[in-house]
Amino acid sequence: MNISVVIPLLNEHESLNELHDWIAKVMQSNHFSYEIIFIDDGSTDKSWETIEILSKKDANVRGIRFFKNYGKSQALHIGFKKAIGDVVITMDADLQDNPEEIPELYNMIVNNDYDLVSGWKKKRYDSVIGKNLPSKLFNWAARKTSGVKLHDFNCGLKAFKSEVIKNIDVNGEMHRYIPVLAKNEGFSKIGEKIVQHQARKYGKTKFGMERFIHGFLDLITIWFISRFGKRPMHFFGALGVIMFIVGFGFALYLGIDKLFVNPFGRLITQRPQFYISLVTMIIGTQFFIAGFLGEIILRSQRDKKRYSIKEELNL
Secondary structure, eight states: OOEEEEEEESSOHHHHHHHHHHHHHHHHHTTOOEEEEEEEOSOSSSHHHHHHHHHHHOTTEEEEEESSOOOHHHHHHHHHHHOOSSEEEEOOSSSOBOGGGHHHHHHHHHTSOOSEEEEEOOSOOSOIIIIIHHHHHHHHHHHHHHOOOOSOTTOSOEEEEHHHHTSOOOOTTGGGGHHHHHHHTTOOOEEEEEOOBOOOOSSOOSOOTHHHHHHHHHHHHHHHHHHHTTOHIIIIIHHHHHHHHHHHHHHHHHHHIIIIIOTTSOOGGGSHHHHHHHHHHHHHHHHHHHHHHHHHHHHHOOOOOOOOEEEEEOO
């Protein structure tokens, strides 16, 4: 199969028929063999009923329905797991991503040997203050922190080689950082393509300003994990040893000063340096223990269940 199109959605039933017809038209005109995987992330409208109807009239349509809303990352995770195409395309269900971009994204993966190609919505139809400026700040911080030179990390329209999506673990809220996850797994040939962004036709956005706060927190998380996720002792242990040495140095200084320099002076417990020494050694020990426990957890962790599937179609 040439292409798997993975589409996570939440309460987008108004756009699904139009989106399906548009994708099918593009695929058929380019003679691609394909599948469309809709992941219903706990919709409360008629989204699943629409997917059921589409799957009956088009054998290329597959559907997965969650019991509740788990989030976009979990939806993409199961979509990647089920996809069988040589190239996997992700896009949003709100018609703001243009399916006409799919052939060129596919060719960039197949002919130019990119591991991943991310869309760049250079011209956006969003509010300047509400989305554009926070998005620019977020993308700047992501570039500086991750070293991945993309203009638009959060664009839903992306293309992947099959082996890329089979070797990355998208969980939590890490869907924003799939290019970074791919880079961390050794898939370094990452491209970018300017794509057309369209104004939302139906419904309203499911994301508010809090997504940028969560995004920055996740950015810190992924930076730490990418550098120390496989060796937590290197961070916590080193920090703990440094703090313990500083605290012990203070204690040694106080002891020498009391025994040999000023034996009849103030008691050690009356000097503020004593408490600095004590607190620093305790915190240093705790950091060291945290690193040690992190190493134990890392070696004993197992894959955990992230979602509960309610129904599947054509899978």
